Amino acid sequence: MTNRSVLSSTGDTKVLPELSERIKNTNVSVIKEMMYLAAQESAKGKDIVSLGVGLPFYPAPKPIHDHIKKVLDTKKTIDKYTPFPGLPELRKLFAEKATESLGFPVSPDELFITPGSMSALLYSMLTLINKGDEIIIPSPYFSSYGEQVGLAQGVVIPVAMIEDKKNGFRLDHKKIKKALSPKTKAIIINSPNNPTGAVFSKTDLLELAKILKGGNIYIITDEVYDFLVYDNLSYFNIATIKELWPKVIRCCSLSKKYGLMGWRLGYLHTNKDLLMHLLKVHDSNIVCAPHISQEAAIAALTMPQDVVKDHIRWLGDNRAAICKRLDKLPDLFTYVLPRGAYYVFPKYSLPINSIDMAKKLLYEAGVVTIPGIGFGPEGENHLRLSFGSPQEDIHEVFDRIEKWWKKDKK
Numbered sequence: 001m002t003n004r005s006v007l008s009s010t011g012d013t014k015v016l017p018e019l020s021e022r023i024k025n026t027n028v029s030v031i032k033e034m035m036y037l038a039a040q041e042s043a044k045g046k047d048i049v050s051l052g053v054g055l056p057f058y059p060a061p062k063p064i065h066d067h068i069k070k071v072l073d074t075k076k077t078i079d080k081y082t083p084f085p086g087l088p089e090l091r092k093l094f095a096e097k098a099t100e101s102l103g104f105p106v107s108p109d110e111l112f113i114t115p116g117s118m119s120a121l122l123y124s125m126l127t128l129i130n131k132g133d134e135i136i137i138p139s140p141y142f143s144s145y146g147e148q149v150g151l152a153q154g155v156v157i158p159v160a161m162i163e164d165k166k167n168g169f170r171l172d173h174k175k176i177k178k179a180l181s182p183k184t185k186a187i188i189i190n191s192p193n194n195p196t197g198a199v200f201s202k203t204d205l206l207e208l209a210k211i212l213k214g215g216n217i218y219i220i221t222d223e224v225y226d227f228l229v230y231d232n233l234s235y236f237n238i239a240t241i242k243e244l245w246p247k248v249i250r251c252c253s254l255s256k257k258y259g260l261m262g263w264r265l266g267y268l269h270t271n272k273d274l275l276m277h278l279l280k281v282h283d284s285n286i287v288c289a290p291h292i293s294q295e296a297a298i299a300a301l302t303m304p305q306d307v308v309k310d311h312i313r314w315l316g317d318n319r320a321a322i323c324k325r326l327d328k329l330p331d332l333f334t335y336v337l338p339r340g341a342y343y344v345f346p347k348y349s350l351p352i353n354s355i356d357m358a359k360k361l362l363y364e365a366g367v368v369t370i371p372g373i374g375f376g377p378e379g380e381n382h383l384r385l386s387f388g389s390p391q392e393d394i395h396e397v398f399d400r401i402e403k404w405w406k407k408d409k410k
């Protein structure tokens with residue numbers, strides 16, 4: 001198996017024989033691994049700049065903070081648990097939003113509040129997967145999916161996307177059809193996509209739906225970036241295809257849209273029967289999403305939404321900035337224009353693997369990038385760069401890479 005762990009050779013993770021198989025086969029995601037190495041460098045006094053972790057630079061909007069201040073002064077129960085599926089008022093608000101975006105009625109008891117979409121994804125894996133079950137994931141894919149499937153003792157079946165220079169990364173539904181087996185339990189669809197910036201087209205998703213409808217395969221949709229597409233491109237959510245229900249699990253989040261990552265707030269939406277089983281994992285894990293964060297979500301959903309347009313515009317400006325800098329290094333990087341989310345996934349020209357490439361850039365240029373191999377086999381020879389970072393960091397990272405590259409070529 002190809003090594004996808006940056007820390008496997010640094011001595012930071014010792015193998016303890018008594019550990020469960022599921023933990024032995026799981027890594028901290030490659031993104032956090034690189035941030036761990038970067039923190040070690042910073043602790044030694046080195047000046048490190050990062051396009052590593054996927055954080056939008058903007059803070060949560062003021063009405064959310066104002067609401068929280070008020071709630072702390074006035075809501076007597078704020079220190080207590082909420083009902084385990086979440087505050088009824090918030091479930092109702094999410095159900096209304098879902099009804100609007102999906103185009104069919106969603107009731108509050110088809111969803112529950114989770115600490116981010118990450119938990120919703122893990123709950124889905126733990127609820128569906130038996131040892132050896134296969135999960136199809138268009139590849140490259142968000143690194144944590146691989147670790148979560150591993151924790152549930154399933155097997156990731158990566159299916160290469162088409163790296164189309166003109167139209168961006170695309171789903172390959174023919175290859176997906178070929179990858180189906182009696183052991184296939186689910187497919188994960190993440191559009192807009194981390195790490196490729198792909199926005200899967202309606203045509204491709206309808207083709208995929210033709211293959212999946214009426215079958216036993218669950219469609220897990222990770223909708224973290226559903227608000228974030230550029231160039232007036234239209235976003236099509238596979239969950240709107242009614243024929244795929246009840247085999248759909250939607251993992252939704254407020255992290256990126258409202259800059260609320262640290263509040264850990266999202267929701268899981270599926271059919272009511274499955275929901276009751278997913279809630280077993282939620283209850284045994286955390287009881288309920290943090291009460292204060294649920295209040296923050298109520299404020300986010302009820303405040304004026306213009307600020308989200310600002311977020312999209314600012315990230316669009318960052319996309320333009322990073323692409324301009326990439327264009328100035330054509331002998332080092334080639335890339336596909338991201339259509340959504342805030343990642344670009346360039347291929348580099350050096351004949352070394354992506355872990356060595358990311359380490360080289362960290363130790364020699366003082367910049368954090370994420371090795372593509374962490375995003376599945378198709379990610380090798382690529383790096384993931386996040387342009388959610390402040391624009392000055394984008395420029396500083398590229399100033400350093402340009403200087404390093406000039407020196408390297410001498």
Ligand SMILES: Cc1ncc(COP(=O)(O)O)c(C=O)c1O
Pocket residue numbers: 054115116117118119142190193194222224252253254255261264265266
């Ligand atoms: C594709 C994808 N899914 C899930 C997450 C985690 O989101 P949340 O903060 O809602 O747990 C991220 C965060 O970067 C992501 O990129």
